[in-house]
Amino acid sequence: MKLEQLKISGICEPMGYHLLKPVLSWKVTGAKGQRPVHASIDVTRHGDDKTILFHKEGADLKWEGTRLDLALSPRTKYEVKVSVKDDSGEETCGYTFFETGKMQEAWVGQWIGTKDQKVHPVFRKQFSLADFEAGRLYIAGLGLYEAYLNGEKIGNEYLTPYFNDYAETVQVQTYDVSPLLKEENTLDIYLGKGWYSSRFGMASQCSFDEYRLIAELHIQHGDAKETVVATDTSWKYTGSHVVNSGIYDGEVFDSCSNIEKSEWHSAVLIEDELGKLVDRYSLPIVKKQELPVKEVICQADGTLILDFGQNMAGWVVFESFLEKGEQLHLEFGEVLQNGQFYNKNYKTATGGFTYISDGKPKLVRPHFTYFGFRYVKVSGCIDQLKPDHFTAWVLYSNLDDTGFIETDHEKLNRLFQNCVWGQKSNFLDIPSDCPQRDERLAWTGDAQIFAPTASYNMDTQAFYRKFMWMMRTAQMHRQGGVPAYVPESFILCDSAAGWGDAATILPSVMWEYYQNKEMLQEFYPMMKDWVDYEGKQIEKTCGRKYGLWTEGFQFGDWLALDGFSEQEFKGSTPDEYMSSMYYYNSLKLICRAAQTLELPEYEYYKELEEKQRTCLLDEYFSPKGHLTVNTQTAYILAIYFDLYRDYQVLVSDFIKQLRRDKYKIKGGFAGGPILCQTLAKCGRGDLAYHFLLNEEYPGWLYEVNHGATTIWERWNSILPDGNINSMGMNSLNHYAYGSVCEFLYKYMAGIQSGKKGFKCAKIAPVISPFVRHVKAKYDSVFGKYEVEYSLLDDGKISIRVEVPFGCTATLQLPETSQSIPLCAGVYENTYQPEKDVRCMYSQEAFLSDVFQNQEAEGLIMKEIGMALMFRNPDNSFRQVFDLYELIPMGFEPQKIGMVVAQLAKIKSY
Structure with a gap:
């Protein structure tokens, strides 16, 4: 038995992070037993292992996150020991540490800069040491910095101090420089423009125009004394090899200049106020x-x-x-x-x-x-x-990988990799929309729709905490509103639904995946202020805090295909429908959060939720339950947000809407990413797979067929002739539509969270005869789940499920009514499903699929030759039951019925 992945607030061995309420988590692997019966936590200060600063033990310690209640001191290293005993009697221990930054400690160092802002400076400080034991560097350099001690780069991270809302806060990084110290030392700090002072944002403007540096190097000596080397006017600077730089403008690097022989000038103090210095939030x-x-x-x-x-x-x-x-x-x-x-x-x-x-x-x-x-x-x-x-x-x-999916369908595997690479490319400190053009902004709408997929792929809790901290900072200046992207380089628009709703959706996703109550508590004020803001917008026109949100700018169903043309920025789903629906969903989410945190305002928001629900039902649903807004995204949101009079009527009408759309994707950023998840949720996994595996435009595999290795911004970013769409807004590396991979994890593999997150999971694969083998893993905060299944040649299904230590799961065997409770361990079974999964041509099967099967096509040609008219690409939405439309042309119903019955018996393998 081993303890692994010991983390503090989602970070391994954090140094200098903002950790006012540190939360310890760990995982148990290789255990003989199934669950813990006792665990203990001890925290001591480095160098004093006898004084226990925090101790907690018991049978119910939360390995997904136990808060360490202790008073933290600045610049202090704390060591943590965890002991666990399982129900087999086996015991083991694990160790980790965390180290605080400067916290609220006053700075000795001063902000310094240059007289000439035209050059990219390198600052230098030389100093001597008679003896030394350890050293810590606390530093922030703007726009970006790289630090070198005695010619060696300090740390393995780049683009520090990352993306900040510079007028509000600037993050400080902490480095252990002990191995680099010598008797004679030279500390060099190179500065570049970065997000801070190069053109950036929707206006491509420069927000600030002066380089800044503040640093303190604390050196511990053997006699317990300390030396502090801090930024002041004794530091020197000269121009560096970087001639020019910018996030959008690239970089020019001239090695010909000799820095050592350059003229060095005294640094100047900068008195102008800037944002408050804070310990870091950003992952490296x-x-x-x-x-x-x-x-x-x-x-x-x-x-x-x-x-x-x-x-x-x-x-x-x-x-x-x-x-x-x-x-x-x-x-x-x-x-x-x-x-x-x-x-x-x-x-x-x-x-x-x-x-x-x-x-x-x-x-x-x-x-x-x-x-x-x-x-x-x-x-x-x-x-x-x-x-x-x-x-x-x-x-x-530096996020840890947590998810993996592999199937026998190579194009589907490529799609999964495209999704992962989209996340890699756009998770440089912020969840950006794209990594290449003159944008690269942290759009809140993209972030919220992708968060579930992102959190299957990688451990995102620390990453999104940083982003939510920036959201909350921006919100404080907008009376509860949340901007479309953060931090704003200028005011783009009023807070918009779907984008601003990241304020409630992101904390809720973090709670579902990580069950970190401290994080939920930290960002509950952001949730509350956003919901109150939405209510105020509605109150302006309705005179009450529920109703239709009709005022102000809305993005709507961005880049949908059902607008006036497929090149429009917005689809046909009415803005007020979408904004009012998102408000309803946010009310639901804040109710759950308030209930989880046992807050008294739960009753208030619950009453508001019910009133909003009634209002939307009265406005958009007929008495018999028919939705009156006939767009794909309208149906998707109603089903996804659980708003209906009659669920079966809503689902039936949704399928009819899809048929009117010829089973082509029409939804944009609001509907498209969750189309497959919504279909699976309402029991139409067959249609979910149809959209997922469709290789024609528009679709995910259409992109794969056109050589995509990431996810595109538009469904038609590259046209069928191979040329890039000339309409603009055309990144080939956006992640929003990659949210379909949530379907792969949650439904295809069937790994779903339960009422206690993934501590009590539900395993319920939705299978397809077109994907015969699936292997998936999700290394949750509780431990790693694995699901692997195969559709065998004899029609049986073989399935293997692994449940992590301390967890339970309910396995719903695919294509049966059998539900099996599982404890930690490995479960394997091969069984005969209740229907023959090899038979793929039901009455709702698509004729375009049928015609790809030689046996099926031969049957139709022999018995109903005229049916070949449906092979026209314009009829790709036609289904087997459409064969009955040929009856008026003289074909006997019995003969068509016989063909339909024979098609239903044809096996895919």
Whole structure:
């Protein structure tokens, strides 16, 4: 038995994080028993293992998260010991630590800057030490910084101090520099513009215009004394090798200048106020993977195109053997057009990376920007270049992988990987919309729709905590409203439904997946203020806090296909319907949160929820239960949010709406990402698989067939002829529609949370004859669930389920009425389902699928030859029961019935 993944507030061994209420979690693996019978936690201060600062024990300690109630001191390391005993009598221990940052401690260091803002500065401080035991560096440099001690880079993270709402707060990072200290020391800090002072945001404007640095290096000596090296006017600065940089504008790096021989100037103090210095929230951005060049394409103009085979975000790093003064210029793109380099969809973010050599061999990389790309155009001195000189560094926040899915359907596997790569590319400190063009903003609407999928793929609790902290900060200045993206570079619009509702949806998703009550409590005020804001908007026109939200700008069903044309930004679902529905959903979510936290306002919000429900039913549903807004997204939201008079009537009408839409996806950001989940929820897994596996436009596998390695922003980002859509708003690396992977985890694999999150899970796979083998895992905060099943040649189903230590699950055997309670351990069974799962052509099967089967097509040709008229692509929505439409043409009902019956017996394998 082992204790693994010991985390503090979702982070392994955090140093310098904002941890006012630290929460300890751990996982047990390899246990002989099934559940814990006793556990204990002890916390001590580093160097004093005899004084127990916190102790807790019992049979019911929460390994998904136990709050450590102790008074924390600044710049202090705490060591944690966890002991667990299981029901077999086996015992084990695990250890971790966390270290606080400066907290509220006053700073000795001062903000320093430069007289000349034109150069990218490097600040230097030299100092001597007679003896030393340990050192900690506390630092924030704006816009971005890289710190070096005695020529060695401090830490393995990049783009620090990350994305901040600089007028409000600036994050401070803490580093252990003990191994780098010497008797004679040189501390160099390089600064770049970053999000802080390069053009950024919807207005592409610069928010700030001066470099800033504040730092304290605390050095512990053997006599228990401390030396502090802090920023002040004794520091010197000069221009660095970085000539220019910007998040959108790339970077120019000139190695020819000799910093050591440059003129060094005294730093100047900066008195202007900026945001408050706070301990960090952001996870480190690190190099998570390296990708080699897959192909080199020579262009007629003498340039080279490097194809890394995968759309991603990060850097291209290369070995330089150039002579002094020679240059290389790298440009970045996502797609080729007619074999040529293309990046017009980047709009103005096409600066790329330029390197000017000093003649010394070295490994070259950018420092203060990042790029989204698959293809890299290389120009300049390329004669001696080799493909193995270049490597792509995949950069994103240091999140642990928690999910994995593999099937016997290769295109479905590619879709899953596209989703994961979309998350990797857009989880650089914030959940951005895209990593390449002149946008890269943390849109709240994208974040909330993708959060369930993201939290299956990776451990997101610390990542989203940072984002929600930024949301809450922005909300405080908007009377409860939440902006469309945070932090705002300028006021884009009034707070909009679906986007602002991230304030209630994100905390609710975090609670479902991680059961961290402290986090729910931390962001409950954000939930409450947003719901109150929505109520006030409705009150302006209705005179009460329930009704239709009709005022102000709304994004609606963004980039849906059922607008005036498929190129419109907005679909046909009325704004007031969507905004009012989202308000209803947020009322439901805050009721659940208030009930979980045992807050007295639960009754108030519950009454408001019921009134809003009644209002929506009266406005949008007929007395018999028919929804009066006939769009795909309208039905999806009603079913997804559980709003109906008669559930069966609503579901039946939803299917009729899909047929009117010829079973083509019409929904945008609000409806499209949750279409398959909604169909599975209402018992139509067959249709969910139809949309999932559809290879024609629009659809997820349409993208795969067009070479996508990430998720597109638009369903038609690339047209059927292979050309990129020229209508703008065209990123090939957005993650919103990747939310379909929630269907893969939750329904295809069947791994679902229960009333206590994933401590008591439900395993209920929804199977399809078109996907015969599925293997999935989800390493939840409670432990790892695994589900694997196969549809065997003899019609039986083989299934294997693994339930983690301390957890229980209910297994619903696919295609049976049998439900089996499971304890921790492995369950395997091979059984005969209640229906033959090999038979795939029911009356609701699509004729386009039937015609792909040689036996089925032959049967139809022999008996009802005229039915081949349905092979026309315009009739791809036709189903087997449509064969009865041929009766007026002289075909006997009995004969058609016989064909339908025979089709139902044809097996897929």
